[in-house]
Amino acid sequence: MRSESYTIGKLAEFAGCSVQTIRYYEQIELMPSPQRNAGNQRVYSPEQAQRLQFICHARALGFHLDGIRKLLQLADHPNQPCATADHIAQQQLGEVEQQIQRLTALKAELQRMIEQCRGHTVSDCRVIEVLADHSKCAASDHFTSD
Amino acid sequence: MRSESYTIGKLAEFAGCSVQTIRYYEQIELMPSPQRNAGNQRVYSPEQAQRLQFICHARALGFHLDGIRKLLQLADHPNQPCATADHIAQQQLGEVEQQIQRLTALKAELQRMIEQCRGHTVSDCRVIEVLADHSKCAASDHFTSD
DNA sequence: TTAGGACCTAAAGGGGCTTGAGCTTCAAGA
DNA sequence: TCTTGAAGCTCAAGCCCCTTTAGGTCCTAA
Numbered sequence: 001m002r003s004e005s006y007t008i009g010k011l012a013e014f015a016g017c018s019v020q021t022i023r024y025y026e027q028i029e030l031m032p033s034p035q036r037n038a039g040n041q042r043v044y045s046p047e048q049a050q051r052l053q054f055i056c057h058a059r060a061l062g063f064h065l066d067g068i069r070k071l072l073q074l075a076d077h078p079n080q081p082c083a084t085a086d087h088i089a090q091q092q093l094g095e096v097e098q099q100i101q102r103l104t105a106l107k108a109e110l111q112r113m114i115e116q117c118r119g120h121t122v123s124d125c126r127v128i129e130v131l132a133d134h135s136k137c138a139a140s141d142h143f144t145s146d
Numbered sequence: 147m148r149s150e151s152y153t154i155g156k157l158a159e160f161a162g163c164s165v166q167t168i169r170y171y172e173q174i175e176l177m178p179s180p181q182r183n184a185g186n187q188r189v190y191s192p193e194q195a196q197r198l199q200f201i202c203h204a205r206a207l208g209f210h211l212d213g214i215r216k217l218l219q220l221a222d223h224p225n226q227p228c229a230t231a232d233h234i235a236q237q238q239l240g241e242v243e244q245q246i247q248r249l250t251a252l253k254a255e256l257q258r259m260i261e262q263c264r265g266h267t268v269s270d271c272r273v274i275e276v277l278a279d280h281s282k283c284a285a286s287d288h289f290t291s292d
Numbered sequence: 293t294t295a296g297g298a299c300c301t302a303a304a305g306g307g308g309c310t311t312g313a314g315c316t317t318c319a320a321g322a
Numbered sequence: 323t324c325t326t327g328a329a330g331c332t333c334a335a336g337c338c339c340c341t342t343t344a345g346g347t348c349c350t351a352a
Contacts, residue, residue, distance in 0.1 A: 007318095009329060019330085024309060039317045041330055054278045061252050061277075065308075075274050082271035086263050089273045093256040096249050103246045106207050110239040117232050125228035127235045128221050131207075132200045155298060165299085170340060185348045187299055211339075 006044040015052040016060075022052065030055060030065060030072075063092055152190040161198040162206075168198065176201060176215060209238055 012019045025031040031052060034042045044052075054075065058068045067088050074085050109130075116126040158165045171177040177198060180188045190198075200221065204214045213234050220231050255276075262272035 007329080018310080020310065021308085023331090028308095037317095039330080041317070050278065058277050059308090061256060062249075071274065071277065074268050074271075075278065078267065078269035080268050082263065082268045082273065085268060085271050085273045086260065089256060089260050089263075093253065093260060096253045096256060100246060100249045100253065103208075103242050103249070107239065107242045107246065110207060110235060110242060114232065114235050114239060117228065117235075122220050122224045122226050122228045122231060125220075125231050127228065127231045128217065131204050131217065132196065132221065153298080164341080166341065167339085169300090174339095183348095185299080187348070205339095 004046050006049055008042045011044045011049055014049055015056045017056045062096060150192050152195055154188045157190045157195055160195055161202045163202045208242060
């Protein structure tokens with residue numbers, strides 16, 4: 001086994017995911033089936049390691065596996081225009097921004113709930129009160145979004 | 147059928163969830179099995195409607211069903227101290243804050259990626275380049291978090 | 293009466309893994 | 323050389339939180 005090849009464990013460490021996840025990616029054909037050694041264990045090439053790193057990085061950025069599949073196809077054809085990649089990234093950015101907005105609204109409401117908790121018994125606890133009664137929620141707009 | 151009772155459809159509308167979701171909550175015993183009318187259709191009381199509203203509101207705030215189950219138990223015992231409810235809400239707030247931090251970092255990276263895309267062919271597209279090479283990612287800290 | 297909307301059950305699907313059972317292989321130390 | 327324990331293997335099921343599908347029954351209004 002040459003130094004520039006990886007066992008599945010080393011590859012997982014390199015790319016920052018779990019061994020099981022790698023096998024899962026192989027199963028759904030996001031990663032190619034690698035070579036095997038004499039004992040039937042997977043042996044990965046540096047190119048395959050790169051590919052997995054790409055996938056894991058994109059996942060960490062929140063891309064869906066579908067989007068990643070498209071990006072990988074693009075990466076395999078470097079002479080095509082990159083409008084599609086840009087589009088996928090833009091879409092991802094949009095989703096992330098929406099999610100941040102939504103979470104920021106939730107954070108405000110949670111904070112208000114917690115701050116107002118008069119804190120003795122459940123019966124005068126704002127946390128439960130607010131959850132029980134939608135109208136006591138100051139910023140109820142976010143329920144309609146998404 | 148009295149005016150203050152709900153069919154499952156009306157209840158779904160009232161609480162802001164789907165009919166199937168209500169049946170699912172019944173199945174996992176988050177909602178009680180309601181009475182049935184002569185035609186075996188579910189008939190909900192106002193109390194049950196309140197309970198579902200509580201659940202849906204909490205879900206909209208991102209609480210897990212497990213946490214909601216606990217909150218519901220608390221709500222059923224109004225004379226207990228509310229520390230547990232407060233704790234669950236605090237925990238939820240912490241998770242939301244972390245998520246916002248993570249997403250904000252991702253947003254910055256996505257924006258940088260997109261802005262730098264020189265935009266002609268895939269071979270000089272920063273989107274793909276950055277995804278392929280972790281070291282080209284300026285703020286790579288967030289991969290270790292969580 | 294009839295159309296069509298709302299309801300029923302049971303089971304499968306989905307996304308993206310994770311866990312578990314029950315095995316084999318590898319690498320390092322005694 | 324033997325042993326031991328980590329790492330690997332396959333296949334299947336589980337997880338979260340629903341959603342979808344199939345194939346029916348019931349209700350309501352025209």
